[in-house]
Amino acid sequence: MIKQPVNGRRSPQNEDKTSNFKDGYVIGADIGGTNLRVALADTNGAICARWSTSTAGIRSAPKVIDLIAEGIDALLQQTSLPRSALSAIAAGAPGIVDVDQGIVIATSYLMGWRDVPLRALLEAALDIPASIDNDVNVAAIGEHYAGIAQDVSDFVFIAIGTGVGAGIMLNGQLHHGNAWTAGEIGYMLVPGTSEASVERGQPGALESIVGGEGIRTQWQNRWSENATALPRELSATQILDQALSDPLASDVLQLSARTLSYAIYNLSLVLNCPLFVLGGGVGIHPALGEATQQFLHQRNARVQPRVEQSTLGPEAQLIGAISLAIQTAKTRDPIAQR
């Protein structure tokens, strides 16, 4: 174990922050609108234990903190580790996050958070340094740490679940934007999207066609017994599953993939990133990825971006949170030394 400095502040002679890094364990947490997942990992990123619970109907931030603490207790018990073995926690939250201040500025109406000091709440409850970021950004960190974007310093992670969002990594750093909203591409305007102004909390122009809920809506708007033998009530992935055999499902896939290809084309024009990673429950569907790539190849772009599926899938957020927690352990003083 590396010797800790006697007092809390490192002396100027000891500026290499990693030299202060104690081997130990970290916690990664993925706070979702319906599920909370917590994992304990060593500082090589190997996951030692996992815990999850439902967050359906839970809007209170202190209640979410209680659940995380409960999960950590369970993980410590599972691994027979003492609490003192934990050196940091990081959490992804489904909203706009001020990373510097550690505040969740806003989440979707599901949780309804406004200006929640999540980092301070975590540190107060757990007594270890905490970091937080937007869940899509955290997933991008995950793909960079252990997924398809390892060793790629410039890429865009596009999460397609119910809605659509992006995590933008430039020069190996997340681009957060001036008001922490960079990557809010669910509202992007491309040919075929509605031009109408969108009320906050309502699906954006792009995600109304490309997101999971949007795909369901497009399907239902077009559905009739003449158009398809499939039922009207299907999930987005069920619709995509049928795209090879059902003409209506094929139409909806083509619409979503063409619209997504326009968004990726625009992002590529603006950022000139070599890699786009499709993630999220809908984004990792092979049919959507393949059709999107076909539309992109049809364009005569000077620079043809590479589009790949996430290799971490639903693990991206959790692994990203672990990576962020390891970084936090390496660069921040333990709470007791502050």
Next chain:
Amino acid sequence: MIKQPVNGRRSPQNEDKTSNFKDGYVIGADIGGTNLRVALADTNGAICARWSTSTAGIRSAPKVIDLIAEGIDALLQQTSLPRSALSAIAAGAPGIVDVDQGIVIATSYLMGWRDVPLRALLEAALDIPASIDNDVNVAAIGEHYAGIAQDVSDFVFIAIGTGVGAGIMLNGQLHHGNAWTAGEIGYMLVPGTSEASVERGQPGALESIVGGEGIRTQWQNRWSENATALPRELSATQILDQALSDPLASDVLQLSARTLSYAIYNLSLVLNCPLFVLGGGVGIHPALGEATQQFLHQRNARVQPRVEQSTLGPEAQLIGAISLAIQTAKTRDPIAQR
């Protein structure tokens, strides 16, 4: 005058590159498809003398270098300065520029350059350190150095002339992209633009509506003696000049401004930059700027970007080149010391 190190390479003890900086003069050059402008400035950026000439019909890079050298001779004569007073040159070129290698990868068909080692040609001809970048990027540097974007570390400069391009500054640094094509927004797809694939060298989807040539085309496509009392042959700025009084000119303005507002909205979603600067001969037209802002305000964006006209106008590229040349003088060894 600060003492120069005796040998060409600075010793490790002398790593502060600015300490090697000799007070002197720099050259900024703006290489355009129709005009070449060259200016001599002191290292505070004050322009001491200017020179310009037509480049119409000139496709040869060595010929452009000859013209720049001719311009510098004239500027030195004008100012009675010796050649040894010059410490660096920087040039903006109308194309895709590999800034690291100093190569113009491609320009528009007007000049038809492919892989021209412009930096090496300038250094060989002039015997002073040279830097080059894309002309829109150089204009963004200008606005950052002495224009509306002073003290703004994150902004997008949108140049609207014949076509449309953007220079993206993030954290005070230009974002060039993996293949030096970042900011090629003239090809952006937004509602109302053509979805067809565009041949290289042809106007992009966005610039077909927002660019000067696009505005002229939109005007001519709609023109009839019943629709307007104005002539069919008008320039883009003449059309915009008439937008308050002529219904057809107003229609074309509204179309261009709405389309431009969609592009800025998309850029704001992706980058979350607080400031957008409109430049270029068409971009600085007040009617276009005002109408674009009105369309943007109508959207219910979480983050409302500020849209401002360039304060440097047609000077942006030249001042940016001067700023880049000053930076070059401060950070690069004189040629004789290499």
